[in-house]
Amino acid sequence: MSNFTVPGINENDAKKLIDGLQERLSDFNDLHLILKHAHWNVTGPSFISVHEMLDPQVELVRGFADEIAERIATLGGDPIGTPGGHADGRTPLQYDLGKADTQVHLKALDELYVQVIESLRESMAEAGELDPVTEDMYIGEAAELEKFQWFMRAHLEG
Numbered sequence: 404m405s406n407f408t409v410p411g412i413n414e415n416d417a418k419k420l421i422d423g424l425q426e427r428l429s430d431f432n433d434l435h436l437i438l439k440h441a442h443w444n445v446t447g448p449s450f451i452s453v454h455e456m457l458d459p460q461v462e463l464v465r466g467f468a469d470e471i472a473e474r475i476a477t478l479g480g481d482p483i484g485t486p487g488g489h490a491d492g493r494t495p496l497q498y499d500l501g502k503a504d505t506q507v508h509l510k511a512l513d514e515l516y517v518q519v520i521e522s523l524r525e526s527m528a529e530a531g532e533l534d535p536v537t538e539d540m541y542i543g544e545a546a547e548l549e550k551f552q553w554f555m556r557a558h559l560e561g
Contacts, residue, residue, distance in 0.1 A: 408479040409534070416533045421480035423526040424471050424537070426493065427544075428482060430519050431468040433496035435461050440498065441512060447504040449558065460551050467544050474537060509555045516552040520545060 408417035442457040472482035496518065500511055527541035 406479070409477060409536075412478065412534055414479075417478045417480070420530060420534055420537050421475050421478050423529055424475045424478070425480070425483060427523060427526055427541075428468055428471045428475065428484065429493055430496060430522060431464050431471060432484060434515070434519055435464040435468065437496060437498040437515065438464060438512070441500070441508045444500065444502045445505045445508050446502055447506070449505040453505040453509065453558065456554060463547060463551075467547075470540060470544075474540060478537075506559065509558050513552060513555050513559065516548060516555070520548050520552065523548065 408414060412420070438457050438461045442454055442461065445453045445457075468484070472484060475482040496515060498511065498515060500508060523541055523545050527538055527545060530537040530541055
């Protein structure tokens with residue numbers, strides 16, 4: 404950690420925020436790769452609609468990773484975006500599907516989104532007590548992930 408943080412945030416609070424942000428950075432890096440993998444491997448009658456629906460989400464989640472990394476640096480931390488540099492003791496997000504029907508992929512992605520959103524909401528709650536700027540960032544990200552999860556669930560209902 405650097406010798407500085409954001410004015411008005413003490414080093415201990417900055418460290419807590421950075422730790423949570425690093426976990427979310429790792430999740431978003433995993434998620435955008437998983438989404439691209441699903442994009443390449445969906446099959447079936449809804450192929451083109453799901454295939455094309457996934458790409459904007461990939462780009463959005465990549466942007467979230469960048470936003471998170473920049474917040475880590477702003478708080479005085481060192482964002483870690485390398486595959487081996489994820490948070491200690493963290494298990495990467497799991498996604499074992501290869502080529503499969505769109506419904507199978509969307510069900511698996513829906514379950515993954517539950518995991519990511521729940522973790523994001525935990526970080527949001529912690530940030531809410533420490534830093535409204537970080538909390539606000541998490542709120543915006545959660546809103547977008549929840550909206551995309553709604554899109555996926557709409558496909559699953561049909």
